[in-house]
Amino acid sequence: MNELTYAIFLPLVGMLAVLLTNKEKPQQARVVGFLFTLVTFGLCTLVALQCFNAGDVDGYHYRVQAVWIDLGGSFQVHYSIGVDGLSGMLIFLTGLLGVCAALASWNIKQGTRGYWAMFLLLHTGVIGTFASLDLFLFYVFWEIVLLPMYFLIGVWGGPRRRYAAIKFFLYTLFGSVFLLAGILVTYFALTATGSGFAGNPFSIPEITAYARVTDNIMAPFGESAHTIATLVFWGLFVAFAIKVPVFPFHTWLPDAHVEAPTPISVILAGILLKLGAYGMLRIGFPFFPKILHEMAFYLGVLGMINIIYGALVAMAQTDFKRLVAYSSVSHMGFVILGFAAMTPESLNGAILMMFNHGTISGLLFLVVGVVYDRAHHRDLGRFGGLMWNMPIYAAISGVAIFASLGLPGLSGFIGEILTLLGSFKTTFYEHAGLITVVCTIGLVLTAAYYLRALQRVFLGETNPECESFPDVDTREIGSMVPLLVPTIVFGIYPAPLIDLIQGPVSSLVLMVKSLG
Amino acid sequence: MRAIAAATVWADNTPGDYLPLFLLLGLAVLLGATQLIASHVLGKRGVPSPAKDSAYECGIEAETSAHTRFSVKFYLVAVLFILFDVEVVFFFPWAVFFGSGDPAGIFENRQALMQFAFAEMMVFLGILFLGWYWVVKKRALDWEEA
Amino acid sequence: MTAWNVGLALPEWILAGAGLLAMWLDARTPPDKKDGIQNVAWAGVLLATLAAVFQGVRLWDPGDSVAAGGGKIYAFRGHYGLDAFAVFLKVLFGVSTLLVLSLARSWLKRVDRGHGEFVMLTLFATLGMFFVCSVEDFAGLFVALELVTVSFYCLTAFKRNDERAVEAGLKYVVLGALASSFLVLGIAFVYGGTGSLDFAALRSDDVAQDLAHGGAPLLHFGLLLVVIGLGFKIAAVPFHVWTPDVYEGAASPVTAFLSVGSKMAGITLLLKVVRACLGPGGDAGLAQATPWILLIACISAATLLYGNLGALWQGNIKRLLGYSSIGHAGYVLMGVFAFDQRGVAAILYYLTAYLFTVLGIFAVVVVVSRQTKSHSIADYAGLARRSPLLAFVLLCGLLSLAGVPPFGGFFGKFLVFQAVVGKGTPTAYGLALVGAAGVVISLYYYLVIVKRIYMEEGVSEEPIVPSRGMKAVLYTCLAGVFILGIWPSPFLELAQRAASALSSAS
Amino acid sequence: MTVGHVVVLAGTLFTIGMLGVLSRRNILIVLLSLELMLNSAALAFCAFGDMAGNLDGQIMVFFVIVVAAAEVAIGLAIVIALFRLRVTVDTDRVDLLKQ
Secondary structure, three states: OOHHHHHHHHHHHHHHHHHHOOOOOHHHHHHHHHHHHHHHHHHHHHHHHHOOOOOOEOOEEEEEEEEEEEOOOOOEEEEEEEEOHHHHHHHHHHHHHHHHHHHHHHHOOOOHHHHHHHHHHHHHHHHHHHHEOEHHHHHHHHHHHHHHHHHHHHHHOOOOHHHHHHHHHHHHHHHHHHHHHHHHHHHHHHHOOOOOOOOOOOEHHHHHHHHHHOOOOOHHHHHHHHHHHHHHHHHHHHHHHHHOOOHHHOOHHHHHHHHOOHHHHHHHHHHHHHHHHHHHHHHHHHHOHHHHHHHHHHHHHHHHHHHHHHHHHHHOOOEHHHHHHHHHHHHHHHHHHHHHHOOHHHHHHHHHHHHHHHHHHHHHHHHHHHHHHHHOOOEHHHOOOHHHHOHHHHHHHHHHHHHHOOOOOOHHHHHHHHHHHHHHOOOOOOOHHHHHHHHHHHHHHHHHHHHHHHHHHHOOOOOHHHOOOOOOOHHHHHHHHHHHHHHHHHHHOOHHHHHHOHHHHHHHHHHHHHOO | OOOOOHHHHHOEOOHHHHHHHHHHHHHHHHHHHHHHHHHHHHOOOOOOOHHHHOOOOOOOOOOOOOOOOOOHHHHHHHHHHHHHHHHHHHHHHHHHHHHHOOOOOOOOOHHHHHHHHHHHHHHHHHHHHHHHHHHHHOOOOOOOOO | OOOOOHHHHHHHHHHHHHHHHHHHHHHHOOOOOOHHHHHHHHHHHHHHHHHHHHHHHHHHOOOOHHHHOOOEEEEOOOOEEEEHHHHHHHHHHHHHHHHHHHHHHHHHOOOOOOHHHHHHHHHHHHHHHHHHHHEOEHHHHHHHHHHHHHHHHHHHOOOOOOHHHHHHHHHHHHHHHHHHHHHHHHHHHHHHHHOOOEHHHHHOHHHHHHHHOOOOHHHHHHHHHHHHHHHHHOOOOOOOOHHHHHHHHOOHHHHHHHHHHHHHHHHHHHHHHHHHOOOOOOOOOHHHOHHHHHHHHHHHHHHHHHHHHHHOOOOEHHHHHHHHHHHHHHHHHHHHHOOOHHHHHHHHHHHHHHHHHHHHHHHHHHHHHHHHOOOEHHHHOOHHHHOHHHHHHHHHHHHHHHOOOOOHHHHHHHHHHHHHHHHOOHHHHHHHHHHHHHHHHHHHHHHHHHHHHHHOOOOOOOOOOOOHHHHHHHHHHHHHHHHHHHOOHHHHHHHHHHHHHHHHOO | OEHHHHHHHHHHHHHHHHHHHHHOOEHHHHHHHHHHHHHHHHHHHHHHHHHHOOOHHHHHHHHHHHHHHHHHHHHHHHHHHHHHHOOOOEHHHOOOOOO
16 A cells, blocks of 8 residues: 555546535535545655655565465466556656646536546556556556546547447447457466466466566467567557557547547547557567567558658648547657667657647647637637637637647657657667658658647637637636646756656667667 | 266167057057947948038027137146146155165065055055145136136 | 265255145145245245255265265266265255245236246246256256246236236247257257266266367267257357347246346356366366467457447347346357356356346336336336335446445456466457456446436336335345455355366366 | 167167157257157167166166156247247247348
């Protein structure tokens, strides 16, 4: 029992508390829900701060390990949690976005109790996924995330919410079937006779350590070991890529983002996409370093496709929210690109990208939400000149947009540039330079569609439809500032983030080095 | 015990073993035939004529076919009869075992065998009669109640 | 082996007594005072289950003489055996009957006649199920199974003024009798092959040898027929044709009982027979022969796909559950395919979770259909507003059926997959893939229902209030589904002991 | 005359019965065919019992007879119930449950 465990299960308690509130007085539910989100945020911050120190047990903090399910023999599932810099950072991000989203969900009118219950359950799922160090536990939390998301989109979403919800659920579940299969095959490989692995076949750290020293953890499969390893690698990759989302599997994202209510889009873009990337760094890559080395080129290409394709499609959008959604596809492409390169710079860049994209895209969705609340549409063509009657709003939006298109001095820039630098000079796979150069085109495209959007929405003379719009009120500002601050601060001084993720990055780099 | 190979399926055994069966068959045929012939011989034979075939002066010409549908009650009673009738087959193994006097030596003495056989049969009959009692109480057998 | 040991069958005695007592009371009491009979039945089943539990406690005490002797006690001169496996299943049967009886109670209030008959038949069916767990020879197998099936024929056609029910009953009888005749002929050939009706004979070394050398054609043919007969009972493709019609036509409580009790009875016998074919060590003999493994794999795959694909187009919830139950038979057969201790334990756990899940869902169906007078899924729209409890039970039930954590069904499926993948043969991997595909497909149609109950406005907003008895059933099933999903270890341990008892049985 | 002949006879009867069940429309005929199948199995039991040289087969026959009677009795009862509701014994007109 420690802060991490509390951070995982406090929202669950909160969910029950919310369900016990008076149905007639939705305000109760809101207050209770918000308070629990706030306390959770506090705990998350605590956890993240702890990660600045050196790790206590095998590089992880708040280590807890207790037998959960004992199927006899080597099949022991543990409640095994712990955080390092990477997960600590993402857990902090979760708490932060949680608070902002909570403030943004004040105007959820119907079914308030249910909404907040699901909202808190979502927290449990996400934080649990980031914290679990047991494959099976990871899977269970991973699945738990689906359920509340399904309802949050399907019940409180926009007009095509049901379609979007089912699409989201099926896509992700399709992925998690591969995840489960991968876990099982790994388990059997590690417990099979002829495997040099002595530890717990579900413990992520132990398997990672073993994969570091052995040639191929699938060795017991004999001559087909390499094939099976490759298959499992891609299976896991697909499972995570669907969440990221990587190019062929991205089609659920625009629907989900557009149909979801604003706060949920924030969580979706800010955190759920990171689940996928996190899964790759925590499980997919460390288990199969060699395969990763062989496949890095394809990952790079996928990243490139994501960047360019996402940007081009974003350009074609007339719906503000869709535009932001596709920009997420494009930005996550940089993350994949950075992973593929596996240099210190690129990894730092990619992981910073994960955090900063979390805050920035969250901010952007809030921005969209504000204007949508007023205009009840998101058609870029029907705004204009908002900066005259909504100056504060325009200022915040400006920062968000410039941060997102990677203006130096704002947090978006540092991640992108590090990624590109690292990826350009990497020797981890062939033609990295070429791919990187192509990716830089993405930057230009991004700038293009964002500036166009900026100009169509905020500049020019005020569109008569929009004259009556009031500027953002305190609650809305309150929901945006927590994201605005890191956007600016980490843009100017990213050092804290970088040394937070030092440990994980260096271990990944070591892993790559050990490949020779 | 030894598993029996397929070959032994075709092991021959003499028709003599089936003599009782054939006897039974013959008996059945004989009985049926006797009855038919008897009725044919003993029954009064009359010469058919239109007058005989037609209805009498007082009668009315038949309008509907003679094949009227049975009341569903017949089926019900028939089914019940079949069931209680068939249950009786369980008397046979019981009787055979009881009569053979326990060749396998399952019971320590004849006394125990008799007690067991008696108790067993009583239980069996008890269940049978309970069923019958239930049927009666459900008025499945009395004709009037539709 | 040669002892009478009549007292060992205590649970069966209790059930038989309860059944006959119910019969007696039914004959005595006027039509309007039948509740007493239901209480008698309830008490009887409860007592029988408790008796089984106590036997189990004795069996599982390692210091006990029984556990020392291979963990199996015989009665009726070896025609009746009791081990952890039998006890585990008897308790499952007992629990499901208790739930069904409580679920039927409120339903019977709306049926004008035949309360007594319903209770009696339920009791006799349960008696059959209990015997099924303990049979040691094919005669017992046949009689016990028929006791179950014949009772279900009557139960299916129970609402004899409802054309659909009667029609369903007729279909069930005709196809059921067909399957029974296959079973009997199969038994005849097995008998011809071994010269004995005992399961033990199948397990004898020389038979095992004959089998190993591809001998004993009679035996192979007979077992094939037996598998067909049992495949019918568990609704495995291609012997499933009756399922959707019967599920739709029969009264909901009967359907619930059918989908749990009857199916589990068939599976129990299948396991016993397959075990008997596995030679003394449980690792040789018939079921190890490749064609048989392939056969089971194919049946399992076909059943999975047929059930899940068929369910996609159903507009009637009972029909849909019929198809999905076919699919679940497929998953259980996956466990049979991986017939080792792990596989059997997986099956037992699967059945435990399945029991609570399905009965919970059917409880919802009973309550809803009572108000809406319909079983069409369209009429479940907006259920969440009409009754949050029912909606939630249905949600958890469906997700558990689909195998989503943290619900009981997930571990059932997980264990089955684990057992199959553990085989490590290409066939096993292929089967696992098909199973995974089945899971994804099934999730779609379950989600469509969830969508209706939570995300669509229904025609009417009037609340649906389950009776107190129903609430009890709903909460019990809900608790079962959750506990089995979150804290599986203890139940799993029981299942594993039962499985080891089966595999060590000799 | 050997066991083999009897078994073959039983098989033939069984097949005839099965064809009857599958092809005939009149439910009563179908029930008769089922009876035929069950009893052919009983015949096979007698034959194999003779071969195995123990009484198990004969005992099994009794069970088969009783079960067959029970099944057919229920079948008849249901047919009657159906007949009460809908005046037909033609299986092709028993199709309420087709989706």
